[in-house]
Amino acid sequence: MRRPAFLLIPAAALFGLTLTSCSATSVAGPTPTMADVGTLGIRFGSLPAGVQAQVTVSGPDGYLSSTATNTTIENLPPGTYRVSALTAATERGIAVPTEPTAMIEVPAGGAADVVFEYTFRDFHATSPGPPPDDSTVGPNGGEGGDQPDVSTIPGRPSDFRFTVGNQAMPVRWNPCQPISWALTTDDGGEQPRLQEAFARASAATGITFQQADRADQAQIPVTIRFTTGATVEGEGEMRYSYVNSGSIVGRKVANEGTVDAVLGDSSTAALRSNLYLHEIGHVLGLAHVDATDEVMHSPLSISSPLTEYSLGDLAGLRRLGREAGCLNPPPPLLDTVASGARRLDRPAIPQIGGDPGLVLRADHSFTFGWASTLADPPTLQTRIFRVDPARRDVQGLVPIPLPLGFRGDLPGKTEVTALLAGGADCQVGDRYRIVQQNIFGATTTPVALSSCKVVAAR
Ligand SMILES: [Zn+2]
CATH class of the missing domain: 2.60.40.10 (Immunoglobulins)
Incomplete structure (x- = not known):
């Protein structure tokens, strides 16, 4: 069963797709x-x-x-x-x-x-000094300090596959923002094992995983069920969405996932660990491999489960993690201010095409200001919505027409004034949202009107 696509923000034409849409x-x-x-x-x-x-x-x-x-x-x-x-x-x-x-x-x-x-x-050289075939050097015989001795890790670094996207550009999470997970069910004593599995995924990717208190606020809800027998079953899923609005062609960025585990009551702890590592691998974007000595092999081996990621798993996870770069949406805006005015001077609203004889005159204006740091990649579009407190759905966000060509992409102080003809209202405390988008997503910054003045006619 797949849940419906997840929308980051309404009214901004964001599409969510499941991993089945390869x-x-x-x-x-x-x-x-x-x-x-x-x-x-x-x-x-x-x-x-x-x-x-x-x-x-x-x-x-x-x-x-x-x-x-x-x-x-x-x-x-x-x-x-x-x-x-x-x-x-x-x-x-x-x-x-x-x-x-x-x-x-x-x-x-x-x-x-x-x-x-x-x-x-x-991976096959022991460091430093002893020749690779010196069988007297044990796992701790080198001078590597805290470095894990990779020569003892099974598997081959080439044995990994990505679920979505090609080998060069897999679809992945933003590794520079923490990812939250939470149990949706009673853990049946499994919580420490799950925590360890997320810790191993963190070590392999550089991603921070945070355990949330409430499952409905977590990006990765984890479900654990029990059944009879010695086997385990599971499903791990990665979902992604992309900004694709107006002139913006966005990139797919994973932002949601699920882990479902069904544990036989006589299954071993090692097999359960193997299952968690495997499903978390799916959530992060890894697909199955043929090699039996990788965690991402399916089915899992009951007789020789893997309780740590193997070399292929690790190589794939590295490419999905921090080392492959951030996928940051624009940073949140600072020092936001918003003010409104009833315009008795009724300035003309610049006409964009249409009937040149038709002149629209503004009866209200709204001015928004903020400070921002440079977005990397750059901000491509800024939109502002009025929040209708009476509605919770998409219609509750009313787009405010900003001047043509305004992108709001410059770092530093920005101020923009929107002129509105008809239907506008101004109350101190009215809530607005400033939404900035780049190719990796959208960032919403809330702001409330601090004043509503009257501009006299000349
Ligand atoms: Zn699988």
């Missing part, structure tokens, strides 16, 4: 609107042979692309581009970019270049 990631091509475009060269420096690198490029107007080879991207609108290299996994180890993210300025009519260097961590 689709290849479409990459928006550059759309130069002027002759003055630039180029961006991407080169891979010290990349070991056989390592498949991956670099994503994001920039102005929601530009997004990715490459796995040395390449020069042409016809780019000038501006600041964020170029991020992912950790690349091979059977032998992982190649970690020394500087994973670069902010590159592409000049109009010019060229910019970025080179990524990697360091290679070989």
